[in-house]
Amino acid sequence: MAALEPQYMTILKKVLAVRFVPFLPPLLGNANSTNQAAKQLSRAFSAFALHKLLDITPQAAAASVVDDFNDKGIDAIHYHEPSETLYLLQTKLKESEQFKQEDALPFCEGIRLLLKQDFTAFNENVLNRKADIEGALDACSHIKLVVPYTGDGVSQTARDALQALLDDEDLDEERLVKPVEYYAAADITRDLLAEQAYPPVHTDIALQKHAKVENPRTTYYGIARLTDLVALHMDKGKALYERNIRYFLGSSRSDVNKAIKATLRDDPGSFFYLNNGVTAVCDEIELKGKNPSNGFRKFKVRGLSIINGAQTVASAAEFVAQHPGSNIGDAKVMLTLIKAPADGPFGKRVTKARNHQNPVQTANFASLDENQERLRQEIAHLGFAYHYRPEAAATGPQAISLDEALRVLASRQDDPRYAVWLKSVPARLANPESVEYQTLFPATLTGVALVNAVLCHRAIRTLVVDYEQKAVARSQEKLIYRHAIHVIIGVMMKRLRQRIGAAATIDAATIPGLISQPLDQLRQQTFDLGRQRLLGLGPLAYFRNQGSVASFMAELMETHFMLAADPALPNLRNINTAADAYPRKSLLDYLSSKAPQL
Structure with missing residues (x-):
C-alpha cells in the first residue's frame, strides 16, 4: 500500500497544526522546540483520525489524546457514547515507514494493562482521565482498536501481534472488535479532499x-x-x-x-x-x-x-x-x-x-473531467481558488482560471509545438478530448505543482512583458520579446522544475529575485539568436512556425544551459526518427533534461 503522497503530507501537517494542536493536552516531557513541534503534530494526528472517523469536533478529538512518554503505546482513548464503543488508537505519522511489530507490541501491552484497569504505569494524561476511562470500560459494549498511519503499510508481524491480542482468550474480553481498523493514506487523502468538496444537495x-x-x-x-x-x-x-x-x-x-x-x-x-x-x-x-x-x-x-x-x-x-x-x-x-x-x-x-x-466553448466541458475537481480541492487547501468552470468572480492573485492553467502547463512541456500552439491555436489545448489537453492534465498532476507553476509563470511573464515595454518602439528587439514570449518562458520554466515539483507552495515574493539574473541572460541570448535567425522573416511568422521554433529552442537551450561542449549533442543533432511526434525530439528532450535548476 502506497504511503501518503508528499503534497498531501504537507496539507495534513498544516491542518494538524492549525486545527488540532491548540487543543491538545500539554506536553509532559521536556524537549527542544523543534522536537516539540514534531511531537505535537504526531499527537494531533490521533485527534485528526478520531475527528474523521467519528465526526466529532476537533476539540473533543484533541481532548482524547494521551500520547506522551509512558503512554504504553496508546495514543488516544475516546468513548463514543452513541455507539457505546471505546476507541483505542495508536498512530504513526511517518512519511515512508511502515507500522511495524515494534510499534504494535507496546500498543498490545498498553491495552492489556488498560483492560485490567492497572493505571500505575501510565502517564498523567491517562491518570487525569482515570475515572472517565473506568466509566467507559464499564459502560461500553464494544472496544475497537484503530491504527492510523501515513507510511507504506503495516508489516505482517505487526498484524500478527495485534491479531494475537484479539484472539487471546485469557483476556476474557468479548467486547474486543475484530478486526483492527486501519486508517491509511488513501483514507486520509479522501477525507482531506472531501473537506473542499461541495456538499450534496x-x-x-x-x-x-x-x-x-x-x-x-x-x-x-x-x-x-x-x-x-x-x-x-x-x-x-x-x-x-x-x-x-x-x-x-x-x-x-x-x-x-x-x-x-x-x-x-x-x-x-x-x-x-x-x-x-x-x-x-x-x-x-x-x-x-x-x-x-x-x-x-x-x-x-x-x-x-x-x-x-x-x-x-x-x-x-x-x-x-x-x-x-x-x-x-x-x-x-x-x-x-x-x-x-x-x-x-x-x-x-x-x-x-x-x-x-x-x-x-469547448473548454467548458473540462468541468466533466474528474481530475479538475480533484485539483480544485487540493488547491483550496493551499489557499488558492482554482476556477476550472467559467464564472464571474474568478479574479485576484489567489485565483487561477482554467485558461491560465492551460497556458502555464503548456509552458512546462518539452514539446516545442506547445509554444507554437499557444501563439497560433490555443483552443487546441482546451479540448478535453484532445491528446494535448490530456497531456497537460495527467492524473499525476498535483495541485501544489499547478500552483507553483502558476506562480513561476506569472513572475517570468511579468519580467518578459517589462522587457518588451522598455524596448525601443517598433524595433526588432521589441517584436522578438513579444512574439518569442512563450519560448522564453518555456526555457526558464525548465530551470524551475524542482521548485515547481516540491511538496509545498513557493513563496511568490522570492521568485523575482531567484529568476531576474538568469532571465535577463536568457533575454539577451534570445535577442542575439533572433537577430541571427530572423533574416528577412518577421518575428510573428517565425514564432508561429513549428520547424523554426523547434530549431530556435534547441539552440537557445544549448546556449543558455551551457551545453555546447556536451559530447552527446553531435549524435543527437543527427537523430531524426520518422516515428517521433515532431522533428529533433531526442535532441530537445535531452536538452530539457539538462536544464540547470535554480
Missing part, C-alpha cells in the same frame, strides 16, 4: 402538471416555480451547480442573462414561454404528496445538480437580490429531473448534450 422540489418517463432512465418533468429555484440557489450556492459546465457568468457578461432579467422585470408571466428550461440530475427521486389547491406535487430529491440552466436560475437570483421589492411569483420554468449520478457516464453525456445546444 438534498431538497424538496414541487412540480405542476408533471409527467414521468420510466425507461431507460426514471425522469420527471413539469412546471416549477422560479421563486423555488431562486430560494434553492440562495441556500445552496455553487453546490447546486456542481456538475454544470459553467457557474454564473454575471448579467454584464451575457446578453442572454440580461434578457432573462428584462423578462422578469417587464413580463414575468411570459417567462415560461421565453425560456428553454432547466435540467437537473439526481441520485434519488421520491414522489411525495400533492397540494390539491394548486396541483403542485412534491418530490424528495437527493444529490441534485443542475446541469443546464444555471444562468437562468442565477440570473433570476441576481435580479431578486437587486430588486427586493419585485414580484416574480408568476414566473414559471420547465424543469426536467433525471435520475442519474452526475459523475457517472450517463450524467456526463446528458450534461454535454444539453449544453451543446447553447453557445459554449
